[in-house]
Amino acid sequence: MPTKEVLLEVQNMYKNFGATVALNNVSFTLNRGVVCGLIGENGSGKSTVSSIAAGMQPPTKGSMKFKGEPWAPPSMLYAEKHGIGMIVQEAGTIPNITVAENIFLGHEAMFKQGPIINRAKMMAATRELLEGLGITNIQADQPVRELDMQQRKVVEIAKCMYWKPEILIVDETSTALSQDGREFLYSIMAAQRDNNRSVIFISHDLDEMMEQCDELTVLRDGVIIGTVQKADYEPSLIRRMMIGREIxxxxxxxxxxxxxxxxxxxxxxxxxxxxxxxxxxxxxxxxxxxxxxxxxxxxxxxxxxxxxxxxxxxxxxxxxxxxxxxxxxxxxxxxMGYVSKNRDTESLGLSASIMENIASTGYDINRWHGPGPLISNRKEKDYVDEQVKELSIKCASKYHNVNTLSGGNKQKVVFGKWIAPDSxxxxxxxxxxxxxxxxxxxxxxxxxxxxxxxxxxxxxxxxxxxxxxxxxxxxxxxxxxxxxxxxxxxxxxxxxxxxxxx
Amino acid sequence: MTDVAIREPSSLRNKLLSVWENRWTTRLMPFVILLLIAFAFSLATGGRFLASRNLTIILNQALVVATVATGGTFIFATGNVNLAMGATTVLCETVSAMAFLAILDAGGSVELGLVVMFVISVILAVFIMGFSAILSTKLNVRVLYVTIVMMTLLAAIQQALLGGSTLTIPSKITRMLANNNVHYIIFGVFFAFAVVIFHFTKIGRTLRFIGTNEICAHQTGKFKKDYLLLAFVIGGLGMGLGAMVAIIRSGSVSITTLSSLNMDTMLAIVLGGMSVFGGSKSFVYAGVIGAVTVTALQNGMVMVGVDSNLIQGVRGLLFLLLVAAAQKRPHGLPAPEG
Structure with missing residues (x-):
């Protein structure tokens, strides 16, 4: 039976990105032996709070305790080594180096013999790790670029598990996995619980969350709305907590x-x-x-x-x-229009504005006059405004960069880009x-x-x-x-x- | 419990951040920097820096860099760095001056010589840049590497053509051109053309989008190889015209002429507020405002007695700092909002 020892405690945490408030006085606790789901709409602050715990970025204000001690990890490597590992939502591997080099990235000194890194030792450690996790279709010396998206995620999971984390954070990873990949991930999560360790699991799939998690903590607009225990799971209630209205x-x-x-x-x-x-x-x-x-x-x-x-x-x-x-x-x-599965790398110019992204499909439509070369700014603005309004893209201004938007709103921009030219x-x-x-x-x-x-x-x-x-x-x-x-x-x-x- | 507080979210701070993130802040910042430089050197020189004669010198000195940099912004917008801009301009200056002098020697009229000089300069620059773009896209070699090779090759050609000699255009001709403001007209017409193409047509928007995300641009039907050629051709036009402006200004060409032009042009583009990584925050006047800033900086430092070697060092350091400041956020970090 899992004990009730508190493993991680987050207190009064704030995080701002420029003028955007991502976390607003967030406090929660994570007990040992628990798979805790963080759930909320895009932009609710789930990834932000967990990435702070994993040392990826500092909070603007607030404090944390891990195993009863003050916790302010200066880097992901530090957090990984000291008990909190995170599998990130985006690609977390480097394509042009091997699986082993990815797994021990930043920790190469472990295999140092004098001034030289003992590659054979690193490969052996990787093989042992992969075998221990039951991963048979990935080789330690294989360049990651040869792996598909799912296999790359599996490498990230293995990388995290090497350090036997007390807390494993799984951020929106399951969408990159097919059914067998998901089963593998769930088995790792279950093993964490069985070993009296914990998991913070983030996903948008409510069914998956209710099945895999012992408790669900709901965030909305950077604020904790509440925590629901497994016995009290009710989809409509959780959805209402997530979005603040009946769906x-x-x-x-x-x-x-x-x-x-x-x-x-x-x-x-x-x-x-x-x-x-x-x-x-x-x-x-x-x-x-x-x-x-x-x-x-x-x-x-x-x-x-x-x-x-x-x-x-x-x-x-x-x-x-x-x-x-x-x-x-x-x-x-x-x-014709095409929405790629790799939204951030293929479908959007992240450092460009909402305006520029949506307008990119309308250069030939928004001409000033007939087939002339000039583009009408007014027509272009109307072209974009219509999509921002129709798709209810949540933004302070259409001139804001797309990378300031949440995942859902980014996807709306991609949709807008293709709906605008009447595909x-x-x-x-x-x-x-x-x-x-x-x-x-x-x-x-x-x-x-x-x-x-x-x-x-x-x-x-x-x-x-x-x-x-x-x-x-x-x-x-x-x-x-x-x-x-x-x-x-x-x-x-x-x-x-x-x-x-x- | 250790409090890792950095700062309390405050409405004033948020307001300041909103101003900082505003697109107009990025656009106006280069002008503010220029004004601050002018103010600082004015104080340091007891007002001599802002004397009309000195300002005219600065503007004239900036004109060559501004013309080349205006063309260069088209290339930089695609996220590519061109290291052969200076070498191309100088070679065009050399070849066209040689052609002009050959026509005069053969008894041709000055008017014919000027027309031939102008046409040769522009066509040669466009050819060199077009050739570089095609080399890059056909051989699938990065623009940076192609232009390093071109820079060396063009410098060698110029050396072979000139040796240790100096070509001099008769001063009465350059004076006549300058008195008729031909160099200002060349720059003005080209700048107006560049503004229209860059900011009001599909070409400019597409170049910026390619610089933002090449893969996304391709999936939106914008092919890099076509637009890179266009960017280089327009860039070449700027270099050919820049060569003409340089001839009108100095009237002579040797192997040391405009030796720092490439560095000055790149520094002008980034000082003007554009990222060397190109993309959506590119604007065509970056080259012009940057050229004036670079020249003002250099002029001001000379006026306050800074050693010329130190000036080179300051410019190099400034370039490095600006490039570092424009570095893109690395991939693999969580989305800021959730």
């Missing part, structure tokens, strides 16, 4: 309206350098076509290939009028990854409105509930092929789909 229990669409027979986008036996071999697909007018599978099944490559981002070795992608899509310029000219075909790769329940609901409503307006959407997702809830037709892929095609029906369940994924 419908089911935010997916509930119609069975169907779609037109008209094919608007067609992949004809496309083959790519990796993943796809003679792959066919048809997207219809007014259809939401869902594609699901494990992360390496090739579904992400499908989205990229359809948008002209992937070099085709064979086959072709065509629109209804026969136009061949072989690069992004042609795709956009023909009113007819949208390819959405994991569009709700890392966004909270409120933003999710808004995005689903938007997708439905677009469908009703005759737009076509290709929804690529690792969340089966989302695919079932939103798609007119679901394709399940495995090894670059479609293994199952299901129409929207009432009886469609995750279990039916999972069988064909694994």
């Amino acid at each position: 419908q229990g089911n935010y997916y669409r509930d119609d069975f309206d169907g779609y037109s027979d008209e094919v608007v986008l067609k992949a004809d036996c496309i083959t790519t350098m990796e993943d796809l071999l003679c792959f066919d697909l048809e997207l219809h007018k007014g259809e939401i076509l869902g594609i699901g599978g494990l992360s390496q099944c090739g579904m992400h490559t499908v989205g990229r290939a359809l948008f002209g981002l992937e070099k085709l070795v064979d086959g072709k992608v065509t629109l209804k009028d026969g136009t061949k899509i072989n690069n992004t310029r042609t795709a956009i000219k023909n009113r 007819e075909i949208l390819i959405l790769d994991c569009p709700t990854r890392g966004v909270d329940v409120g933003v999710k609901a808004a995005m689903y409503q938007l997708m439905y409105r677009m469908k009703k307006a005759g737009k076509s959407i290709l929804l690529i997702s690792e969340e089966l509930q989302e695919l079932i809830g939103m798609s007119d037709r679901v394709l399940i892929m495995k090894d670059g092929e479609v293994r199952l095609e299901m129409m929207r029906t009432e009886g469609l369940t995750e279990q039916k789909l999972i069988e064909y994924m694994i």
Whole structure:
């Protein structure tokens, strides 16, 4: 039985980023042997408070105690070594060095023999660590660039676990993992609890949080709203605490309206350098076509290939009028849009303003006069204002940089970028990854409105509930092929789909 | 319990931070710096710094750097550093002056000589820059490395052409051009052209977006290789015109002419408020305001008797500090708000 010893105590913590107040007098305690979930909307302060505990940044004001002692870690390395390890939301590995070098980054001195680092010793320690955690598909001497996103996350988990942390902080990591990856993570978390250690778990998936966590602490706008114990879990109550208002229990669409027979986008036996071999697909007018599978099944490559981002070795992608899509310029000219699963690195200019990001798709639309070269500032402002208003992007000004926004609002900017030019075909790769329940609901409503307006959407997702809830037709892929095609029906369940994924 | 308090969140502080984060603060800061420099040197020189004669000297000295830097902002906006701007300008100055003198020697008219000089300078600069951009995109070599090679190559060509000699344009011709304000007209027309292209057309917006995130720009249908060529061509135009302005100003060319032009241009761009990493916070007047600031700084230090070697050191240090201040936030940190 877990004891009630307090492991971490955060008292009256404030954190400001410029004029933005990220934490406002936050206090909470974490007991030993507990998996504590931090839950809240994007921008509520979850990552901020945990990153402060993990030594990533100092608070503006406030104090912490760890194992009863004052705790003010000067760096992540220090925190890691002294008992608090964190797996971050963003990429936390360096691609051009090996798995072993990533795991012991900053701690190389451990393997020093005189002035030289004993590489063999480092490799052996890594192999031992990976074997101990049951990781068999990653080699110690493998460069991280050769690993896929999920494997990189597993390396980060291993890196954290080397130090046997008293507190393991898992920040929005599970969205980067497929089902087997998630199972691995959950087993690590359970082992922490069993060993009388603790976990701070951050995720936007309420079901996952309720299943994995012993207690949930809810944050809203940088303030702790309350803590709910497992016995008292009630989804509607937690959602209400998170967003401060009532939200419908089911935010997916509930119609069975169907779609037109008209094919608007067609992949004809496309083959790519990796993943796809003679792959066919048809997207219809007014259809939401869902594609699901494990992360390496090739579904992400499908989205990229359809948008002209992937070099085709064979086959072709065509629109209804026969136009061949072989690069992004042609795709956009023909009113296609693409939301990448890697939002921050591929879909946004983080150091640019909201205005510049949304306006980037409208240079040819917002011309001053006819085909002239000049852009009208007024038209551009209207173009952006409409999206900021329609999508309720939470910002003090459209001239603020996108990197000051929360994840959900960043994703709204990406959506705005593609909705503004009135895209007819949208390819959405994991569009709700890392966004909270409120933003999710808004995005689903938007997708439905677009469908009703005759737009076509290709929804690529690792969340089966989302695919079932939103798609007119679901394709399940495995090894670059479609293994199952299901129409929207009432009886469609995750279990039916999972069988064909694994 | 140890209190790690740094500062209490206060509304005054938040207001000050809001001002600091405001986009207009970034834009106006270079002007404020220039005014402070002028004020400081005015005090130090007992007002001699602000004498109209000295201000005219500063403006004339700044004109070459301002012209080259205005073109250079197009290249810097894409997040690329060009180290061959100075060498290109000087080579254009050399070749076009040689062509002018050859025409005069052959009995051609001054007017014909001037037109040929102008055309050769611009075409050669555009060609060199276009060639550099194509080399970079076709061979997939970073712009920085290509321009290092070009800088060395162009300097060697100039050395081969000039040897130890000095080319001199007859002073009555340069005086005639200067008296007709031709150098101001060249700069003014080019600057107006650059402002329109950079701030009011798709080209400028796209260059800035590529500098902000190249991958994102590609996914938005903006291909770097096409726009990099455009940026270099416009940059080349600035260098060709800068060479003309330099000839009008000094009237002679030797292998030591404008030896610090590249450094001055880069320093001007960053002092003018632009990041060497380019991107959305780029603006075309950075080169101009920066050129005036660099020249004013140099002029002021000379007036107060600072050693010339020390002046070079101060400029180098300043450049380093500005580049360091503009470093981008590293990836892998948590999103600020949650």
